[in-house]
Amino acid sequence: xxxxxxxxxxxxxxxxxxxxxxxxxxxxxxxxxxxxxxxxxxxxxxxxxxxxxxxxxxxxxxxxxxxxxxxxxxxxxxxxxxxxxxxxxxxxxxxxxxxxxxxxxxxxxxxxxxxxxxxxxxxxxxxxxxxxxxxxxxxxxxxxxxxxxxxxxxxxxxxxxxxxxxxxxxxxxxxxxxxxxxxxxxxxxxxxxxxxxxxxxxxxxxxxxxxxxxxxxxxxxxxxxxxxxxxxxxxxxxxxxxxxxxxxxxxxxxxxxxxxxxxxxxxxxxxxxxxxxxxxxxxxxxxxxxxxxxxxxxxxxxxxxxxxxxxx
Amino acid sequence: xxxxxxxxxxxxxxxxxxxxxxxxxxxxxxxxxxxxxxxxxxxxxxxxxxxxxxxxxxxxxxxxxxxxxxxxxxxxxxxxxxxxxxxxxxxxxxxxxxxxxxxxxxxxxxxxxxxxxxxxxxxxxxxxxxxxxxxxxxxxxxxxxxxxxxxxxxxxxxxxxxxxxxxxxxxxxxxxxxxxxxxxxxxxxxxxxxxxxxxxxxxxxxxxxxxxxxxxxxxxxxxxxxxxxxxxxxxxxxxxxxxxxxxxxxxxxxxxxxxxxxxxxxxxxxxxxxxxx
Numbered sequence: 147x148x149x150x151x152x153x154x155x156x157x158x159x160x161x162x163x164x165x166x167x168x169x170x171x172x173x174x175x176x177x178x179x180x181x182x183x184x185x186x187x188x189x190x191x192x193x194x195x196x197x198x199x200x201x202x203x204x205x206x207x208x209x210x211x212x213x214x215x216x217x218x219x220x221x222x223x224x225x226x227x228x229x230x231x232x233x234x235x236x237x238x239x240x241x242x243x244x245x246x247x248x249x250x251x252x253x254x255x256x257x258x259x260x261x262x263x264x265x266x267x268x269x270x271x272x273x274x275x276x277x278x279x280x281x282x283x284x285x286x287x288x289x290x291x292x293x294x295x296x297x298x299x300x301x302x303x304x305x306x307x308x309x310x311x312x313x314x315x316x317x318x319x320x321x322x323x324x325x326x327x328x329x330x331x332x333x334x335x336x337x338x339x340x341x342x343x344x345x346x347x348x349x350x351x352x353x354x355x356x357x358x359x360x361x362x363x364x365x366x367x368x369x370x371x372x373x374x375x376x377x378x379x380x381x382x383x384x385x386x387x388x389x390x391x392x393x394x395x396x397x398x399x400x401x402x403x404x405x406x407x408x409x410x411x412x413x414x415x416x417x418x419x420x421x422x423x424x425x426x427x428x429x430x431x432x433x434x435x436x437x438x439x440x441x442x443x444x445x446x447x448x449x450x451x452x453x454x455x456x457x458x
Numbered sequence: 459x460x461x462x463x464x465x466x467x468x469x470x471x472x473x474x475x476x477x478x479x480x481x482x483x484x485x486x487x488x489x490x491x492x493x494x495x496x497x498x499x500x501x502x503x504x505x506x507x508x509x510x511x512x513x514x515x516x517x518x519x520x521x522x523x524x525x526x527x528x529x530x531x532x533x534x535x536x537x538x539x540x541x542x543x544x545x546x547x548x549x550x551x552x553x554x555x556x557x558x559x560x561x562x563x564x565x566x567x568x569x570x571x572x573x574x575x576x577x578x579x580x581x582x583x584x585x586x587x588x589x590x591x592x593x594x595x596x597x598x599x600x601x602x603x604x605x606x607x608x609x610x611x612x613x614x615x616x617x618x619x620x621x622x623x624x625x626x627x628x629x630x631x632x633x634x635x636x637x638x639x640x641x642x643x644x645x646x647x648x649x650x651x652x653x654x655x656x657x658x659x660x661x662x663x664x665x666x667x668x669x670x671x672x673x674x675x676x677x678x679x680x681x682x683x684x685x686x687x688x689x690x691x692x693x694x695x696x697x698x699x700x701x702x703x704x705x706x707x708x709x710x711x712x713x714x715x716x717x718x719x720x721x722x723x724x725x726x727x728x729x730x731x732x733x734x735x
Contacts, residue, residue: 172592192592195623203581203615210585214593234578234612242564242572 150315153308154251155182156287160294161219162186165193170215171298174208176201176222178251201230208246209238217247217298223257224250224266224307228273239303240276247297247304253283253343254393256310258435262428269307270342271398274371279303281371283400285346286315289369292322309344311435316346316367327373330381334364337387337457342368342400344435345391348446352391355450361457363389368400375407382408388417389453393439395426418456420449461504465671466733468539469499473701473728475535475548480715481724483552485560488724489699489711491532493635493668494602497694498536500674501631507600511541514567520597523583526604526633527562527573528713534558534566542568577610579603580630584620587628587689598682600629606638609647614659620689621660628689629681630661634668635698639712653693661691668694702727 151159159182165171172193173186187194197204201222208218220227227250228235238244250269257264273281280302284290290308297304316331323329331346332353341349346367353363364385368378382388382404390401401419408417422429422442431441439445443452473495480486501507501522508520524533531551538545543557543566550556558566561574573579583601590597607613620628634652636642643649656663666673677692699706702724705716716724 169592195588197615197619200615200619202577202612203584203619206578206581206612206616207585207588207619210582210587211589212585213582214586214589216589216592233575234581237572237575237578238582 150312151287152310152312153284153287153290154180154310157249157290157294157306157308158182158186160291162190164295164298165190168217168298169193170217172211172216172218174204174211174218174220176204176226178222201226202234205231205234205238205246209242209244212244212246219247219249219297221249223264224252224269225264228266228269228305232272235279235303236276240278243278243302245300245303247300247306249306249308251308251310253307253309255429255435255438256344258438259432261430265429266307267393267395267422267426270371270392270394270400271402273305274403275398279305282306283342283369284308285343285367285369286313286317288315288317288320289322296324307343311344313344313347316350324370325374326377327370328366328368328378328381330364330366332363332365334362334385336362336385337389337453338364338366338382338385339389339391339453340366340368340382340400340404341391343393345393348449349391351446352449352453355446356453359454361454363453368404371403375411378404379407379411379413383413383415386415387457388415389420389456390417391420391449394421396421396424418452420444420452461675462672463733465496465499465504465675468503469495469671470701470732472498472532472535472539475539476531477702477724477728479531479535479548479551481717481721482549484715484717485552486531486715487528487560487713488531488702488715489705490526490604490635491529492700492702493696493698494529494532494633495701496669496671496674497602497631497633498532500671500678501600502536502540504671504675504678506678508597509540509568511568514542518595518597521570521583521586521599523570523579523586523599523601524562524573525579525583525601526576526607527579528560528604529602529633530558530560530562533562533569537566537568540568576604576607577612580607580613581616584616584625584628587620587625588623590627591625598627598629600631603630603632605632605634605636605643605649605652608632608649608652617656617659617661624687625689626684626687629678630689630691632691632693633696634693635696637698637707637709637712639710641709656691656693660688662686662688663691663693665693665695668696669700701731703731
């Protein structure tokens, strides 16, 4: 297996390959770069626009470009890409249905030592409330590259939340199913754990820990919202109990979305949601992402213990 | 009839249509529309904008973006007058089965965007102007801003962006009617010297009397030749409610349509202020 690269570099490498042959593809950056973008800026300077630290104008310019037939990618640190211009995104991309791709780096606690201004714990709840914007939450570089390719032809606006950390590749060699919007990484009979982004890797760790106890836990990577709710609910119902795991506040997030899908289809089964509390608290804990998670009771061992207890 | 008289008459006709529309609908931003009647008359009937009402999506059309979306009754009136859609649709403004409401919506032929939230159309217009530059297209992008809208931070983000990127195919017109909802701008968040501010942001600034079609014509006429590298803004000093004296320069008439005796008075005053009265 090749050395994994960051989701960001994987995403932009793919966009570079597409943009070389498609001048409609343009990057609108809020003064945000990446090693993978240095090549883009050098070779395709006419397709890279630095709007500066001005996210509102970034969304507006990207939307105006899209209206004229371009395929713009608005790029910034995720909380700023999403929240600063949110009402402009609402008008231009949700209401007016203008298809741009908003690329945010820094899902969850990716910027682990930067404090709560850079942590991202509300974006799924906020963005999935809007019609006409799809959320893509990527767990590895393979998925990020696949999302990049899809973004160039996605019919509506698209928000891509990339993790900053280099994570192992769990989708390598798989075909990503964007119709479904989720991937079954491990099947399990006793219970299933649905996660997104960084937490997919933690879910796999939890499943490994429980395997030692003879507990068979399935793991699903839900990487797109909205997804195929019928297919997901069917998959969830293959086991009698469900756990959800997200690096996000619980109200409105991934687990909340799944509860809605279940309730809307009259599918009753016990669900336990793991996340950053309800109500949540912002974190000033330092010492790495896992230290932050532990402060919320979300180390793999703590989660495994809670699952064990719930399955008794 | 010479050009000036024709454009003055058009401005009056547009006012009349807006007033009738809003009185009938019992809603709509009358005073915000009145201040920009001459601007719209000159843009659409004075040979400034290149457009084809039969082809609202004609790729080489000039773009017109109404960033002060509350003046939608005025844009709808001028679009109907220009032949984009049947004028009878104005009668259903903001009513059951109507095709459009109080704020601007993109589904109306010629409207280009949905707008009602300020500080947005301008940046969108800058994106369109940048796309035209990228594609080596010659059309222009015109956008009409409100002065209260200049209190939005996003306006100044775009102002910096447009001058830095030398978008001389972008022309903003500022409807400087000096009023927002509660009060005059200079009483609560002053904009002056607004021309100096735009100059400092790198724009080519032309300040005119905005109820004068001849001054507007002079200001807007030569901009297509792009003799300067920077974008241009025409600051048009206007009167909020112009044409209807008792509604002019009176705070709190924003967003309201006159009713009852007020409606009669408004119609009479507009008639009296007709250039041909």
